[in-house]
Amino acid sequence: MKTFNLLSDQWLPVILSDGGRTRIAPWELTATPAPVALDVPRPDFGGAMLEFLVGCVQTMIPPHSNKDKQAWRKTPPQPETLRAAMEPFFPHFFLLGERPLFMQDLTLTPEEENVVGIAALLIDSPGENALKKDTDFFVKRGRIESLCPTCAAMALFTMQAFAPTGGVGYRTSLRGGGPLSTLVLGNTLWETVWNNVLVASSDEWRMPTTPDGLGRVLPWTVPTRISKEKGTACLPEHGHPLHAFWGMPRRIRLHSETSVQPIGCDICGTATTTVIRQMGVKNYGNNYEGAWRHPLTPYHDPGQDKPPLSVKGSADGTAYNQWLGLLYGLPADSKKKLLPALCIQQVRDLTEKATMRISVFGYDMNNMEPMQWCEGEMPFYPLEDAEAAILREEVGLWLSVADRIRSNMLKAVKDALFADGGRNAKTDQTLLSAASMAFWSRTESVFHALVARFVMPLQKGDPVEQDALAPTLRKEWATTILNTAEVLFAEQAESGTFSSVEAPRIYGALNQMRRFNRGLCNKELGTGNKGGNA
Structure with missing residues (x-):
C-alpha cells in the first residue's frame, strides 16, 4: 500500500500569519490564516522546499x-482550485509503498542496491573517505540514524536538487554540484x-499532453537512463523544460519500517511509528549534460555555442560583490557574462517599481565535501532595459574599483607581514581570507544605501x-x-608589537597601498585625491 502523499497529505511545517504553527498540504498554500513561511528544521531543507x-x-x-x-498575485486562488489542479498528480507523489515513488528509482532491485544508513541522504553527512580517514571533525558520524517521513522527503528532494559529486558514477544534480538559487520573496x-x-x-513551461509527457517531466515514473556507458547522458531533448524542477541524478530507494512504539526523528524530534533508517543506492543514475536551464538558478554564459554553466554556491555567493551579476548581469565590457535566473528576469515585467527581496542560497562545495550552507537576502529594483544598463555600468565600476582596492590591501598585508611578500613563505590563508570577507561585509551597508540613492532618479x-x-x-x-x-591593514599588519627592523617594511607597504588606492579612486571615481603618503 502506498502512503505519505506529498501533494494531498498535510506534511509541510509552516508558520501562519497569526503566529501559529501547523502542517499543510501544498494545495493549502492559500488557506486562511495565510502560511507566511516554512518552519523546517534545517536551512537547506528550507531552500529545497521552496523549490x-x-x-x-x-x-x-x-x-x-x-x-x-x-x-493571482493580487487575489490568490482558493485552496480548492489548487487541489483540483494538483489532484491528477497525486498518484505520482507518494513517498512510501509500491513504486513508482517520489524521487526514487523505478526499477532498482534489492540485489542491485547497496544498503546504507539514512544519514547518507544528507549532503553534509561525512562521506565514506571521511569515515575511513577519521576526518569527520565538523559533521560527526552517528548523529542521524532514524528519520520521520517528513524529514526523509525533505532530505530526498534536497539531495536530488543539489547533489554534489558522490564518487564513481554517483551523479551530480541537473545543475551540477551545489548550485546557487535566487528566489523572489513575498509577504x-x-x-x-x-x-x-x-x-x-x-x-515550454506547460505540462506536455503527449503519451510520454509524464515521463519526460517526472523521471521517477519511468526507468532511469543508466549512464555507465558512453552516449547515455540525459540531455534536454530527452526530457522537457519542466524536468529541471524534478531532476533525479541519484538512484535511491527508501527503506521504511513500522514500529509499535513511536520513534523520534533525529532531525526534527517528531516521534512516528513509520521511520526510515536505511536506503538502497546504486550508481550510474541520470547523468545530466547539455543546455539544461533551471528557472531558479543564474548561469555563466561561456559563449562559443557552449552550454551555460550554473553559478555555484560559495562563501561569498551572498555578498554584495555578487549582487549586480546575479540579479542584473555584468557590464557590457566584462570578460564574463552572467545570465540572471529566469524567475528574476521576469520580475521586472510583472511588478511595480517597489523594491523586491531576493533570497540567495546554496551549498559551498569543495568537490564531494560541503564546506557550508550559504544563505542571504539581496534587494532588487525592477528596472527597464535602458535603466538596468545604466545601473550595470555605474555600479559595475564601483564594484570593480572596490575589488582592486581589496586585492591591493591583501597584497600590502602580505608585503608587511613577510619579508619576501609571502612569495616563499606559507602565508596564513585563513588570515587573508578573513580580511577579504571583512572588506566586503564592512562596506555592504554603505553599498546598498548608495545603490538605493542611485536607483531613485533612474526609476x-x-x-x-x-x-x-x-x-x-x-x-x-x-x-x-x-x-x-x-582599517583592515592596521588590524592585520600593525597590531601587536614589531621590531625596528620590521617597521620600515610595514609602513612602506602601507604607503605603497595608499598611493595605489588613492590614485585608483581618483582615476576611476574622480575623487580628486592623487595619492601620496599620509
Whole structure:
C-alpha cells in the first residue's frame, strides 16, 4: 500500500500569519490564516522546499499570461482550485509503498542496491573517505540514524536538487554540484512561490499532453537512463523544460519500517511509528549534460555555442560583490557574462517599481565535501532595459574599483607581514581570507544605501538628477572603501608589537597601498585625491 502523499497529505511545517504553527498540504498554500513561511528544521531543507513548491505550481497550474500572473498575485486562488489542479498528480507523489515513488528509482532491485544508513541522504553527512580517514571533525558520524517521513522527503528532494559529486558514477544534480538559487520573496508563502513561477505563454513551461509527457517531466515514473556507458547522458531533448524542477541524478530507494512504539526523528524530534533508517543506492543514475536551464538558478554564459554553466554556491555567493551579476548581469565590457535566473528576469515585467527581496542560497562545495550552507537576502529594483544598463555600468565600476582596492590591501598585508611578500613563505590563508570577507561585509551597508540613492532618479526617469548625483555617490563610495582598506591593514599588519627592523617594511607597504588606492579612486571615481603618503 502506498502512503505519505506529498501533494494531498498535510506534511509541510509552516508558520501562519497569526503566529501559529501547523502542517499543510501544498494545495493549502492559500488557506486562511495565510502560511507566511516554512518552519523546517534545517536551512537547506528550507531552500529545497521552496523549490519544491515552485516546481509543483509551475508544473500543475502555471499562469498562461501576464494578466493571469497579476490576477493571482493580487487575489490568490482558493485552496480548492489548487487541489483540483494538483489532484491528477497525486498518484505520482507518494513517498512510501509500491513504486513508482517520489524521487526514487523505478526499477532498482534489492540485489542491485547497496544498503546504507539514512544519514547518507544528507549532503553534509561525512562521506565514506571521511569515515575511513577519521576526518569527520565538523559533521560527526552517528548523529542521524532514524528519520520521520517528513524529514526523509525533505532530505530526498534536497539531495536530488543539489547533489554534489558522490564518487564513481554517483551523479551530480541537473545543475551540477551545489548550485546557487535566487528566489523572489513575498509577504506570504503563496506570494513567494507565485513570484517565481514563470508565465507559461507557450508549451515550454506547460505540462506536455503527449503519451510520454509524464515521463519526460517526472523521471521517477519511468526507468532511469543508466549512464555507465558512453552516449547515455540525459540531455534536454530527452526530457522537457519542466524536468529541471524534478531532476533525479541519484538512484535511491527508501527503506521504511513500522514500529509499535513511536520513534523520534533525529532531525526534527517528531516521534512516528513509520521511520526510515536505511536506503538502497546504486550508481550510474541520470547523468545530466547539455543546455539544461533551471528557472531558479543564474548561469555563466561561456559563449562559443557552449552550454551555460550554473553559478555555484560559495562563501561569498551572498555578498554584495555578487549582487549586480546575479540579479542584473555584468557590464557590457566584462570578460564574463552572467545570465540572471529566469524567475528574476521576469520580475521586472510583472511588478511595480517597489523594491523586491531576493533570497540567495546554496551549498559551498569543495568537490564531494560541503564546506557550508550559504544563505542571504539581496534587494532588487525592477528596472527597464535602458535603466538596468545604466545601473550595470555605474555600479559595475564601483564594484570593480572596490575589488582592486581589496586585492591591493591583501597584497600590502602580505608585503608587511613577510619579508619576501609571502612569495616563499606559507602565508596564513585563513588570515587573508578573513580580511577579504571583512572588506566586503564592512562596506555592504554603505553599498546598498548608495545603490538605493542611485536607483531613485533612474526609476523616476530624471537624467538631470541622476547626472548630478553620480559624482557625489562615487566620492562617498571611494571614501568608504579607502578607509575600510586602511582599517583592515592596521588590524592585520600593525597590531601587536614589531621590531625596528620590521617597521620600515610595514609602513612602506602601507604607503605603497595608499598611493595605489588613492590614485585608483581618483582615476576611476574622480575623487580628486592623487595619492601620496599620509
